[in-house]
Amino acid sequence: MAQTDLLEGKARLGRKRDHTRDAEILDAALDVLAEEGYDGMTIDMVAARAKAGKATVYRRWASKTDLVLDAVACLKPNDIDYASPPDTGTLRGDLVAMVKTPTIRESERKLKIMGGIVSMIARDSELADAAQAALVEPRAGANRIIFQRAVDRGEIPADSDIDTLCMIGPAMMTYRSLMLQLPASRDLAIATIDRVILPAAGIRPTTN
Incomplete structure:
Protein backbone atom coordinates (compact mmCIF):
# COMPACT_ATOMS: atom_id res chain seq x y z
CA MET A 1 0.00 0.00 0.00
CA CYS A 74 -33.39 13.91 24.98
CA LEU A 75 -37.03 14.94 24.71
CA LYS A 76 -37.26 18.72 24.63
CA PRO A 77 -39.06 20.33 27.59
CA ASN A 78 -42.08 22.48 26.89
CA ASP A 79 -42.45 26.09 28.00
CA ILE A 80 -43.29 25.23 31.62
CA ASP A 81 -40.54 25.08 34.23
CA TYR A 82 -41.59 21.89 35.99
CA ALA A 83 -39.10 22.50 38.80
CA SER A 84 -40.86 25.79 39.62
CA PRO A 85 -44.52 25.47 38.58
CA PRO A 86 -46.82 28.53 38.72
CA ASP A 87 -47.69 29.75 42.22
CA THR A 88 -50.98 31.67 42.09
CA GLY A 89 -51.95 31.23 45.73
CA THR A 90 -54.66 28.62 45.16
CA LEU A 91 -54.67 24.98 44.09
CA ARG A 92 -57.10 25.62 41.26
CA GLY A 93 -55.14 28.62 40.05
CA ASP A 94 -51.90 26.63 40.01
CA LEU A 95 -53.45 23.68 38.16
CA VAL A 96 -55.15 25.92 35.59
CA ALA A 97 -51.92 27.88 35.06
CA MET A 98 -50.28 24.61 34.02
CA VAL A 99 -52.82 24.17 31.22
CA LYS A 100 -51.50 25.92 28.11
CA THR A 101 -52.30 25.08 24.50
CA PRO A 102 -48.66 24.46 23.47
CA THR A 103 -48.20 22.32 26.58
CA ILE A 104 -51.28 20.27 25.72
CA ARG A 105 -49.99 19.64 22.20
CA GLU A 106 -46.60 18.60 23.54
CA SER A 107 -48.26 16.35 26.12
CA GLU A 108 -50.27 14.64 23.38
CA ARG A 109 -47.08 14.02 21.43
CA LYS A 110 -45.42 12.57 24.52
CA LEU A 111 -48.40 10.29 25.08
CA LYS A 112 -48.14 9.01 21.52
CA ILE A 113 -44.43 8.39 22.07
CA MET A 114 -45.27 6.54 25.27
CA GLY A 115 -47.81 4.49 23.34
CA GLY A 116 -45.14 3.75 20.75
CA ILE A 117 -42.77 2.20 23.27
CA VAL A 118 -45.28 0.33 25.44
CA SER A 119 -44.44 -2.94 23.71
CA MET A 120 -40.78 -2.55 24.68
CA ILE A 121 -41.08 -1.16 28.20
CA ALA A 122 -41.89 -4.52 29.77
CA ARG A 123 -38.91 -6.11 28.04
CA ASP A 124 -36.34 -3.37 28.52
CA SER A 125 -35.88 -1.90 32.00
CA GLU A 126 -33.48 0.74 30.69
CA LEU A 127 -36.11 2.03 28.27
CA ALA A 128 -38.72 1.93 31.03
CA ASP A 129 -36.46 4.07 33.24
CA ALA A 130 -35.81 6.51 30.38
CA ALA A 131 -39.54 6.82 29.67
CA GLN A 132 -40.32 7.39 33.34
CA ALA A 133 -37.66 10.09 33.62
CA ALA A 134 -38.53 11.92 30.39
CA LEU A 135 -42.28 11.39 29.96
CA VAL A 136 -43.78 10.93 33.40
CA GLU A 137 -41.63 12.37 36.17
CA PRO A 138 -41.36 16.05 35.06
CA ARG A 139 -45.14 16.64 35.19
CA ALA A 140 -45.60 14.36 38.21
CA GLY A 141 -42.92 16.29 40.07
CA ALA A 142 -44.60 19.61 39.28
CA ASN A 143 -47.95 18.26 40.44
CA ARG A 144 -46.43 17.10 43.73
CA ILE A 145 -45.08 20.62 44.34
CA ILE A 146 -48.49 22.14 43.59
CA PHE A 147 -50.43 19.78 45.86
CA GLN A 148 -47.86 20.08 48.65
CA ARG A 149 -48.30 23.85 48.51
CA ALA A 150 -52.04 23.34 48.94
CA VAL A 151 -51.37 21.17 51.99
CA ASP A 152 -48.99 23.76 53.43
CA ARG A 153 -51.61 26.51 52.96
CA GLY A 154 -54.21 24.39 54.72
CA GLU A 155 -56.27 24.36 51.52
CA ILE A 156 -56.49 20.56 51.49
CA PRO A 157 -56.06 18.11 54.38
CA ALA A 158 -52.54 17.25 55.55
CA ASP A 159 -53.22 13.54 55.02
CA SER A 160 -54.26 14.00 51.36
CA ASP A 161 -53.02 11.24 49.08
CA ILE A 162 -50.86 13.52 46.95
CA ASP A 163 -49.45 10.74 44.76
CA THR A 164 -52.96 9.63 43.75
CA LEU A 165 -54.18 13.18 43.20
CA CYS A 166 -51.19 13.81 40.94
CA MET A 167 -52.09 10.85 38.76
CA ILE A 168 -55.76 11.65 38.10
CA GLY A 169 -55.29 14.21 35.32
CA PRO A 170 -52.46 12.42 33.47
CA ALA A 171 -54.29 9.08 33.74
CA MET A 172 -57.48 10.51 32.25
CA MET A 173 -55.57 12.24 29.46
CA THR A 174 -53.63 9.06 28.70
CA TYR A 175 -56.81 6.98 28.47
CA ARG A 176 -58.53 9.56 26.28
CA SER A 177 -55.56 9.89 23.93
CA LEU A 178 -54.33 6.29 23.66
CA MET A 179 -57.48 4.24 24.16
CA LEU A 180 -60.23 6.50 22.83
CA GLN A 181 -58.04 8.24 20.22
CA LEU A 182 -59.60 11.58 21.13
CA PRO A 183 -57.79 14.91 21.27
CA ALA A 184 -57.22 16.87 24.46
CA SER A 185 -58.18 20.50 24.84
CA ARG A 186 -57.77 23.29 27.36
CA ASP A 187 -61.49 23.30 28.13
CA LEU A 188 -61.45 19.58 28.81
CA ALA A 189 -58.39 19.86 31.04
CA ILE A 190 -59.98 22.63 33.10
CA ALA A 191 -63.26 20.71 33.36
CA THR A 192 -61.28 17.75 34.68
CA ILE A 193 -59.67 20.00 37.28
CA ASP A 194 -63.05 21.42 38.40
CA ARG A 195 -65.19 18.29 38.24
CA VAL A 196 -62.75 15.56 39.20
CA ILE A 197 -59.42 16.64 40.70
CA LEU A 198 -60.57 19.39 43.06
CA PRO A 199 -63.53 17.37 44.42
CA ALA A 200 -61.15 14.42 44.94
CA ALA A 201 -58.96 16.78 46.97
CA GLY A 202 -61.96 17.85 49.06
CA ILE A 203 -62.50 21.24 47.43
CA ARG A 204 -65.74 22.55 45.99
CA PRO A 205 -64.38 24.94 43.37
CA THR A 206 -65.77 28.36 42.49
CA THR A 207 -65.22 28.54 38.72
CA ASN A 208 -64.48 31.81 36.99
Missing part, protein backbone atom coordinates in the same frame (compact mmCIF):
# COMPACT_ATOMS: atom_id res chain seq x y z
CA ALA A 2 1.34 3.43 -0.91
CA GLN A 3 2.36 5.85 1.82
CA THR A 4 -0.31 8.29 0.65
CA ASP A 5 -3.02 5.64 1.04
CA LEU A 6 -1.82 4.85 4.58
CA LEU A 7 -1.92 8.50 5.55
CA GLU A 8 -5.39 8.94 4.08
CA GLY A 9 -6.60 5.84 5.91
CA LYS A 10 -5.28 7.15 9.22
CA ALA A 11 -6.91 10.51 8.57
CA ARG A 12 -10.27 8.82 7.98
CA LEU A 13 -9.93 6.73 11.15
CA GLY A 14 -8.99 9.78 13.19
CA ARG A 15 -11.70 12.03 11.81
CA LYS A 16 -14.00 13.39 14.51
CA ARG A 17 -17.58 12.30 14.29
CA ASP A 18 -19.92 15.08 13.20
CA HIS A 19 -22.74 15.45 15.74
CA THR A 20 -24.35 18.52 14.22
CA ARG A 21 -27.32 16.51 12.91
CA ASP A 22 -27.95 14.49 16.05
CA ALA A 23 -30.83 16.69 17.25
CA GLU A 24 -32.63 16.43 13.90
CA ILE A 25 -32.23 12.66 13.82
CA LEU A 26 -33.43 12.24 17.40
CA ASP A 27 -36.47 14.42 16.73
CA ALA A 28 -37.23 12.44 13.58
CA ALA A 29 -36.95 9.23 15.61
CA LEU A 30 -39.54 10.54 18.07
CA ASP A 31 -41.93 11.46 15.24
CA VAL A 32 -41.63 8.01 13.67
CA LEU A 33 -41.94 6.33 17.06
CA ALA A 34 -45.14 8.25 17.79
CA GLU A 35 -46.61 7.36 14.39
CA GLU A 36 -45.47 3.76 13.91
CA GLY A 37 -44.69 2.43 17.38
CA TYR A 38 -41.44 0.73 18.30
CA ASP A 39 -42.19 -2.51 16.45
CA GLY A 40 -43.15 -0.73 13.23
CA MET A 41 -40.33 1.79 13.37
CA THR A 42 -37.24 1.26 11.21
CA ILE A 43 -33.92 3.04 10.87
CA ASP A 44 -34.80 3.64 7.19
CA MET A 45 -37.92 5.56 8.25
CA VAL A 46 -35.93 7.70 10.66
CA ALA A 47 -33.23 8.41 8.09
CA ALA A 48 -35.84 9.40 5.50
CA ARG A 49 -37.66 11.68 7.97
CA ALA A 50 -34.39 13.35 8.97
CA LYS A 51 -33.22 13.51 5.34
CA ALA A 52 -30.08 11.66 6.37
CA GLY A 53 -28.36 8.57 5.05
CA LYS A 54 -29.00 5.27 6.81
CA ALA A 55 -25.25 4.91 7.34
CA THR A 56 -25.20 8.31 9.03
CA VAL A 57 -27.72 7.08 11.60
CA TYR A 58 -25.91 3.78 12.18
CA ARG A 59 -22.61 5.57 12.71
CA ARG A 60 -24.19 7.29 15.70
CA TRP A 61 -26.45 4.53 17.02
CA ALA A 62 -25.65 0.84 16.63
CA SER A 63 -29.27 -0.29 16.97
CA LYS A 64 -32.85 0.91 16.95
CA THR A 65 -33.01 0.44 20.73
CA ASP A 66 -29.98 2.69 21.26
CA LEU A 67 -31.56 5.35 19.05
CA VAL A 68 -34.89 5.20 20.88
CA LEU A 69 -33.21 5.36 24.27
CA ASP A 70 -31.32 8.51 23.30
CA ALA A 71 -34.35 10.07 21.62
CA VAL A 72 -36.60 9.55 24.64
CA ALA A 73 -33.91 10.75 27.05
Whole structure:
Protein backbone atom coordinates (compact mmCIF):
# COMPACT_ATOMS: atom_id res chain seq x y z
CA MET A 1 0.00 0.00 0.00
CA ALA A 2 1.34 3.43 -0.91
CA GLN A 3 2.36 5.85 1.82
CA THR A 4 -0.31 8.29 0.65
CA ASP A 5 -3.02 5.64 1.04
CA LEU A 6 -1.82 4.85 4.58
CA LEU A 7 -1.92 8.50 5.55
CA GLU A 8 -5.39 8.94 4.08
CA GLY A 9 -6.60 5.84 5.91
CA LYS A 10 -5.28 7.15 9.22
CA ALA A 11 -6.91 10.51 8.57
CA ARG A 12 -10.27 8.82 7.98
CA LEU A 13 -9.93 6.73 11.15
CA GLY A 14 -8.99 9.78 13.19
CA ARG A 15 -11.70 12.03 11.81
CA LYS A 16 -14.00 13.39 14.51
CA ARG A 17 -17.58 12.30 14.29
CA ASP A 18 -19.92 15.08 13.20
CA HIS A 19 -22.74 15.45 15.74
CA THR A 20 -24.35 18.52 14.22
CA ARG A 21 -27.32 16.51 12.91
CA ASP A 22 -27.95 14.49 16.05
CA ALA A 23 -30.83 16.69 17.25
CA GLU A 24 -32.63 16.43 13.90
CA ILE A 25 -32.23 12.66 13.82
CA LEU A 26 -33.43 12.24 17.40
CA ASP A 27 -36.47 14.42 16.73
CA ALA A 28 -37.23 12.44 13.58
CA ALA A 29 -36.95 9.23 15.61
CA LEU A 30 -39.54 10.54 18.07
CA ASP A 31 -41.93 11.46 15.24
CA VAL A 32 -41.63 8.01 13.67
CA LEU A 33 -41.94 6.33 17.06
CA ALA A 34 -45.14 8.25 17.79
CA GLU A 35 -46.61 7.36 14.39
CA GLU A 36 -45.47 3.76 13.91
CA GLY A 37 -44.69 2.43 17.38
CA TYR A 38 -41.44 0.73 18.30
CA ASP A 39 -42.19 -2.51 16.45
CA GLY A 40 -43.15 -0.73 13.23
CA MET A 41 -40.33 1.79 13.37
CA THR A 42 -37.24 1.26 11.21
CA ILE A 43 -33.92 3.04 10.87
CA ASP A 44 -34.80 3.64 7.19
CA MET A 45 -37.92 5.56 8.25
CA VAL A 46 -35.93 7.70 10.66
CA ALA A 47 -33.23 8.41 8.09
CA ALA A 48 -35.84 9.40 5.50
CA ARG A 49 -37.66 11.68 7.97
CA ALA A 50 -34.39 13.35 8.97
CA LYS A 51 -33.22 13.51 5.34
CA ALA A 52 -30.08 11.66 6.37
CA GLY A 53 -28.36 8.57 5.05
CA LYS A 54 -29.00 5.27 6.81
CA ALA A 55 -25.25 4.91 7.34
CA THR A 56 -25.20 8.31 9.03
CA VAL A 57 -27.72 7.08 11.60
CA TYR A 58 -25.91 3.78 12.18
CA ARG A 59 -22.61 5.57 12.71
CA ARG A 60 -24.19 7.29 15.70
CA TRP A 61 -26.45 4.53 17.02
CA ALA A 62 -25.65 0.84 16.63
CA SER A 63 -29.27 -0.29 16.97
CA LYS A 64 -32.85 0.91 16.95
CA THR A 65 -33.01 0.44 20.73
CA ASP A 66 -29.98 2.69 21.26
CA LEU A 67 -31.56 5.35 19.05
CA VAL A 68 -34.89 5.20 20.88
CA LEU A 69 -33.21 5.36 24.27
CA ASP A 70 -31.32 8.51 23.30
CA ALA A 71 -34.35 10.07 21.62
CA VAL A 72 -36.60 9.55 24.64
CA ALA A 73 -33.91 10.75 27.05
CA CYS A 74 -33.39 13.91 24.98
CA LEU A 75 -37.03 14.94 24.71
CA LYS A 76 -37.26 18.72 24.63
CA PRO A 77 -39.06 20.33 27.59
CA ASN A 78 -42.08 22.48 26.89
CA ASP A 79 -42.45 26.09 28.00
CA ILE A 80 -43.29 25.23 31.62
CA ASP A 81 -40.54 25.08 34.23
CA TYR A 82 -41.59 21.89 35.99
CA ALA A 83 -39.10 22.50 38.80
CA SER A 84 -40.86 25.79 39.62
CA PRO A 85 -44.52 25.47 38.58
CA PRO A 86 -46.82 28.53 38.72
CA ASP A 87 -47.69 29.75 42.22
CA THR A 88 -50.98 31.67 42.09
CA GLY A 89 -51.95 31.23 45.73
CA THR A 90 -54.66 28.62 45.16
CA LEU A 91 -54.67 24.98 44.09
CA ARG A 92 -57.10 25.62 41.26
CA GLY A 93 -55.14 28.62 40.05
CA ASP A 94 -51.90 26.63 40.01
CA LEU A 95 -53.45 23.68 38.16
CA VAL A 96 -55.15 25.92 35.59
CA ALA A 97 -51.92 27.88 35.06
CA MET A 98 -50.28 24.61 34.02
CA VAL A 99 -52.82 24.17 31.22
CA LYS A 100 -51.50 25.92 28.11
CA THR A 101 -52.30 25.08 24.50
CA PRO A 102 -48.66 24.46 23.47
CA THR A 103 -48.20 22.32 26.58
CA ILE A 104 -51.28 20.27 25.72
CA ARG A 105 -49.99 19.64 22.20
CA GLU A 106 -46.60 18.60 23.54
CA SER A 107 -48.26 16.35 26.12
CA GLU A 108 -50.27 14.64 23.38
CA ARG A 109 -47.08 14.02 21.43
CA LYS A 110 -45.42 12.57 24.52
CA LEU A 111 -48.40 10.29 25.08
CA LYS A 112 -48.14 9.01 21.52
CA ILE A 113 -44.43 8.39 22.07
CA MET A 114 -45.27 6.54 25.27
CA GLY A 115 -47.81 4.49 23.34
CA GLY A 116 -45.14 3.75 20.75
CA ILE A 117 -42.77 2.20 23.27
CA VAL A 118 -45.28 0.33 25.44
CA SER A 119 -44.44 -2.94 23.71
CA MET A 120 -40.78 -2.55 24.68
CA ILE A 121 -41.08 -1.16 28.20
CA ALA A 122 -41.89 -4.52 29.77
CA ARG A 123 -38.91 -6.11 28.04
CA ASP A 124 -36.34 -3.37 28.52
CA SER A 125 -35.88 -1.90 32.00
CA GLU A 126 -33.48 0.74 30.69
CA LEU A 127 -36.11 2.03 28.27
CA ALA A 128 -38.72 1.93 31.03
CA ASP A 129 -36.46 4.07 33.24
CA ALA A 130 -35.81 6.51 30.38
CA ALA A 131 -39.54 6.82 29.67
CA GLN A 132 -40.32 7.39 33.34
CA ALA A 133 -37.66 10.09 33.62
CA ALA A 134 -38.53 11.92 30.39
CA LEU A 135 -42.28 11.39 29.96
CA VAL A 136 -43.78 10.93 33.40
CA GLU A 137 -41.63 12.37 36.17
CA PRO A 138 -41.36 16.05 35.06
CA ARG A 139 -45.14 16.64 35.19
CA ALA A 140 -45.60 14.36 38.21
CA GLY A 141 -42.92 16.29 40.07
CA ALA A 142 -44.60 19.61 39.28
CA ASN A 143 -47.95 18.26 40.44
CA ARG A 144 -46.43 17.10 43.73
CA ILE A 145 -45.08 20.62 44.34
CA ILE A 146 -48.49 22.14 43.59
CA PHE A 147 -50.43 19.78 45.86
CA GLN A 148 -47.86 20.08 48.65
CA ARG A 149 -48.30 23.85 48.51
CA ALA A 150 -52.04 23.34 48.94
CA VAL A 151 -51.37 21.17 51.99
CA ASP A 152 -48.99 23.76 53.43
CA ARG A 153 -51.61 26.51 52.96
CA GLY A 154 -54.21 24.39 54.72
CA GLU A 155 -56.27 24.36 51.52
CA ILE A 156 -56.49 20.56 51.49
CA PRO A 157 -56.06 18.11 54.38
CA ALA A 158 -52.54 17.25 55.55
CA ASP A 159 -53.22 13.54 55.02
CA SER A 160 -54.26 14.00 51.36
CA ASP A 161 -53.02 11.24 49.08
CA ILE A 162 -50.86 13.52 46.95
CA ASP A 163 -49.45 10.74 44.76
CA THR A 164 -52.96 9.63 43.75
CA LEU A 165 -54.18 13.18 43.20
CA CYS A 166 -51.19 13.81 40.94
CA MET A 167 -52.09 10.85 38.76
CA ILE A 168 -55.76 11.65 38.10
CA GLY A 169 -55.29 14.21 35.32
CA PRO A 170 -52.46 12.42 33.47
CA ALA A 171 -54.29 9.08 33.74
CA MET A 172 -57.48 10.51 32.25
CA MET A 173 -55.57 12.24 29.46
CA THR A 174 -53.63 9.06 28.70
CA TYR A 175 -56.81 6.98 28.47
CA ARG A 176 -58.53 9.56 26.28
CA SER A 177 -55.56 9.89 23.93
CA LEU A 178 -54.33 6.29 23.66
CA MET A 179 -57.48 4.24 24.16
CA LEU A 180 -60.23 6.50 22.83
CA GLN A 181 -58.04 8.24 20.22
CA LEU A 182 -59.60 11.58 21.13
CA PRO A 183 -57.79 14.91 21.27
CA ALA A 184 -57.22 16.87 24.46
CA SER A 185 -58.18 20.50 24.84
CA ARG A 186 -57.77 23.29 27.36
CA ASP A 187 -61.49 23.30 28.13
CA LEU A 188 -61.45 19.58 28.81
CA ALA A 189 -58.39 19.86 31.04
CA ILE A 190 -59.98 22.63 33.10
CA ALA A 191 -63.26 20.71 33.36
CA THR A 192 -61.28 17.75 34.68
CA ILE A 193 -59.67 20.00 37.28
CA ASP A 194 -63.05 21.42 38.40
CA ARG A 195 -65.19 18.29 38.24
CA VAL A 196 -62.75 15.56 39.20
CA ILE A 197 -59.42 16.64 40.70
CA LEU A 198 -60.57 19.39 43.06
CA PRO A 199 -63.53 17.37 44.42
CA ALA A 200 -61.15 14.42 44.94
CA ALA A 201 -58.96 16.78 46.97
CA GLY A 202 -61.96 17.85 49.06
CA ILE A 203 -62.50 21.24 47.43
CA ARG A 204 -65.74 22.55 45.99
CA PRO A 205 -64.38 24.94 43.37
CA THR A 206 -65.77 28.36 42.49
CA THR A 207 -65.22 28.54 38.72
CA ASN A 208 -64.48 31.81 36.99
